[in-house]
Amino acid sequence: MKTIQIFGVSLQALIKHKLRTFLIILAIVVGIATITVVVSLTEGANKLTMQRIKNFGPDAIMVHSGAGGMQGPSTSDEANLSQKDIADIVNIEGIKLVAPFQVELDAPIKYGNKFTTSWIFGVEPNWKDAWRIGASRGEFITDSDNEQLSKVCVIGATVVKDLFQDADPIGESILIKNVSFKVGGILEKRGQSPVGTDFDNLVLIPFTTASRRLMNQPLYTSMLRVIVYNPSHAKDTAGQIREILRENHQLAETEEDDFKITTAEGMTKMVKATSKTLGIFLLLIAFISPLVGGIILMNIMLIAVSERKSEIGLRRAVGAKKKHIVLQFLSESLVLTFTGGILGVGMGIIIGIVLSLLGKPISINWQPFAIAFLFSAIIGILFGIYPAQKAANLDPAKALSQK
Amino acid sequence: MIELENIAKSFESGVVKTDVLKGVTFKVKSKEFVAVMGASGSGKTTLMNILGCILKASSGSYKLEGADIETLNDDQLSEIRNKKIGFVFQVFNLLEGTSALDNVLLPLVYAAKYPHDAHKKAVEILCSVGLADRINYKPNELSGGQNQRVAIARALINDPAIILADEPTGNLDSESSKEIMNIFQKLHSQDRTIVLITHDINIARYAERIVFLKDGKIEKEEVRR
Numbered sequence: 001m002k003t004i005q006i007f008g009v010s011l012q013a014l015i016k017h018k019l020r021t022f023l024i025i026l027a028i029v030v031g032i033a034t035i036t037v038v039v040s041l042t043e044g045a046n047k048l049t050m051q052r053i054k055n056f057g058p059d060a061i062m063v064h065s066g067a068g069g070m071q072g073p074s075t076s077d078e079a080n081l082s083q084k085d086i087a088d089i090v091n092i093e094g095i096k097l098v099a100p101f102q103v104e105l106d107a108p109i110k111y112g113n114k115f116t117t118s119w120i121f122g123v124e125p126n127w128k129d130a131w132r133i134g135a136s137r138g139e140f141i142t143d144s145d146n147e148q149l150s151k152v153c154v155i156g157a158t159v160v161k162d163l164f165q166d167a168d169p170i171g172e173s174i175l176i177k178n179v180s181f182k183v184g185g186i187l188e189k190r191g192q193s194p195v196g197t198d199f200d201n202l203v204l205i206p207f208t209t210a211s212r213r214l215m216n217q218p219l220y221t222s223m224l225r226v227i228v229y230n231p232s233h234a235k236d237t238a239g240q241i242r243e244i245l246r247e248n249h250q251l252a253e254t255e256e257d258d259f260k261i262t263t264a265e266g267m268t269k270m271v272k273a274t275s276k277t278l279g280i281f282l283l284l285i286a287f288i289s290p291l292v293g294g295i296i297l298m299n300i301m302l303i304a305v306s307e308r309k310s311e312i313g314l315r316r317a318v319g320a321k322k323k324h325i326v327l328q329f330l331s332e333s334l335v336l337t338f339t340g341g342i343l344g345v346g347m348g349i350i351i352g353i354v355l356s357l358l359g360k361p362i363s364i365n366w367q368p369f370a371i372a373f374l375f376s377a378i379i380g381i382l383f384g385i386y387p388a389q390k391a392a393n394l395d396p397a398k399a400l401s402q403k
Numbered sequence: 404m405i406e407l408e409n410i411a412k413s414f415e416s417g418v419v420k421t422d423v424l425k426g427v428t429f430k431v432k433s434k435e436f437v438a439v440m441g442a443s444g445s446g447k448t449t450l451m452n453i454l455g456c457i458l459k460a461s462s463g464s465y466k467l468e469g470a471d472i473e474t475l476n477d478d479q480l481s482e483i484r485n486k487k488i489g490f491v492f493q494v495f496n497l498l499e500g501t502s503a504l505d506n507v508l509l510p511l512v513y514a515a516k517y518p519h520d521a522h523k524k525a526v527e528i529l530c531s532v533g534l535a536d537r538i539n540y541k542p543n544e545l546s547g548g549q550n551q552r553v554a555i556a557r558a559l560i561n562d563p564a565i566i567l568a569d570e571p572t573g574n575l576d577s578e579s580s581k582e583i584m585n586i587f588q589k590l591h592s593q594d595r596t597i598v599l600i601t602h603d604i605n606i607a608r609y610a611e612r613i614v615f616l617k618d619g620k621i622e623k624e625e626v627r628r
Contacts, residue, residue, distance in 0.1 A: 005512045016500050314496045317457055318510040318557070319485020321478045396457040400496065401448075 010332040028340025031290030036348025036368040038286035044361035058231040063224040064260040079220035099130035100221040102210040110175040116162040122210020130225040138185030145206040152184040156202035294383035301387035313399030325392040333384025341376030405431035410463035425619040436591040438607035441616035489558025493573035548579030
């Protein structure tokens with residue numbers, strides 16, 4: 001009963017001082033909204049990355065030429081995977097298939113007076129099994145295309161859009177690095193890679209044509225995509241591939257790998273590590289905002305306490321114990337922070353929805369609500385307790401004489 | 404009822420020590436109406452704060468209805484104030500924006516048990532001080548005299564053992580002062596114990612007995628009736 005009555009006293013005080021109440025709530029709203037947005041954005045980005053890693057395939061191993069730690073594919077210029085390397089890898093137990101491909105980035109493509117740049121991949125027919133992606137229309141690259149060094153290509157949706165708009169590309173001829181290729185098919189839409197590159201801005205040509213005619217790399221292969229039967233063995237198989245390549249490339253103990261092997265598991269680990277660091281960093285920044293809100297709360301509550309000294313003195317004189325005064329001022333703080341918290345989450349979610357409409361990855365989950373609740377309580381108690389105790393510890397005789 | 408024995412109080416600010424009360428001894432019997440009379444600086448407000456248990460004496464003993472006040476802790480003092488003392492202040496000290504009724508009910512918020520008939524009782528007391536038609540008025544809608552009557556009603560809500568009034572007419576015109584003092588006399592006739600603190604001899608004369616305070620000591624006493 002008493003607690004409810006004192007709570008009512010707090011509410012009355014808040015209603016009486018509308019501007020003050022509004023300002024504190026505003027400060028808390030900004031703080032909680034910031035956290036809500038940051039958490040939603042971080043969650044959204046994590047989810048998107050995990051989705052992309054899933055697209056990578058848990059049964060896949062990517063082998064890149066060259067030691068570069070950079071993201072993205074290795075090009076034919078860096079190619080150092082030999083025929084022997086590939087043959088040895090194929091012989092590892094548990095491997096379903098090995099799809100070699102040559103890569104050239106940002107090659108010029110022309111059709112009539114239209115111009116674009118795209119990634120060129122020289123592939124074998126098993127590409128479509130390795131990536132579980134084929135031609136949505138027309139024909140994929142065949143074995144005979146590879147045997148005959150045919151100048152045919154399969155183009156991605158982005159290339160279709162850039163060069164042909166609504167026209168039918170199949171059977172048309174396009175110039176890739178000024179060599180004429182016939183469009184044999186259109187690639188199924190694939191979306192983005194784990195690092196966000198457009199997998200539809202792609203032109204596939206036969207592996208042999210790429211190696212000998214377009215990229216002048218007849219001996220070595222840029223990249224391999226290896227598929228294993230059992231995804232749980234992917235990591236072990238990746239280790240075996242590494243051993244084979246190090247031996248074949250005659251690397252000494254002290255030398256670093258001159259290739260790079262990626263598995264879904266490895267990528268997950270790496271992405272998680274970076275997103276964790278980034279997430280902590282972002283959250284630290286985001287926490288500053290409610291902290292500032294808390295400091296504002298404390299300031300205004302301290303002013304409120306000194307403004308209301310005679311009221312506090314009176315309450316003490318008519319029998320309020322210290323704990324009643326603490327309860328009164330603390331519940332004022334808590335009402336403010338919880339109101340601010342609820343409005344802040346609401347505002348954060350609205351901002352989140354706007355951001356997701358603008359194309360940013362946003363995941364709105366239970367976390368913002370938990371955080372708002374937690375922070376409201378923490379800010380309310382942490383920054384409310386000091387003014388409340390200050391109020392309670394006022395000397396009632398002195399407080400009464402203030403007006 | 405009230406027994407003060409050699410009460411002294413000094414305040415220290417920095418290195419300066421001021422002795423405000425220098426050994427005050429007096430008694431107030433139950434149902435008595437006593438005025439403490441003194442010029443400003445005589446220590447009468449300090450004495451009132453000590454009597455009201457919102458200030459502890461530096462030395463001496465204070466017994467209120469047999470309880471040794473100086474041995475009590477802060478919470479126990481709060482309870483004593485809540486149950487046994489009704490304050491009436493010079494500046495009324497009402498809560499702004501709060502109705503007369505809610506102001507009167509304020510002490511009960513802190514009572515150990517909120518009486519179920521509190522509302523009825525508050526209305527009765529407000530009627531008895533002549534505010535029957537002002538129950539839901541807020542302090543800024545009432546005159547000074549009316550506000551002081553609200554404050555008196557607030558002091559009565561707990562049926563206190565003693566009513567402590569500190570310059571209750573200090574902020575009022577002579578007409579209102581008269582009305583307020585008549586209320587105190589009426590309360591006295593209803594067997595209430597009242598300690599009135601004032602610097603005004605004409606106000607002090609409403610009491611049965613006047614204690615003259617000078618420089619922190621009792622100078623003399625005057626029994627009127």
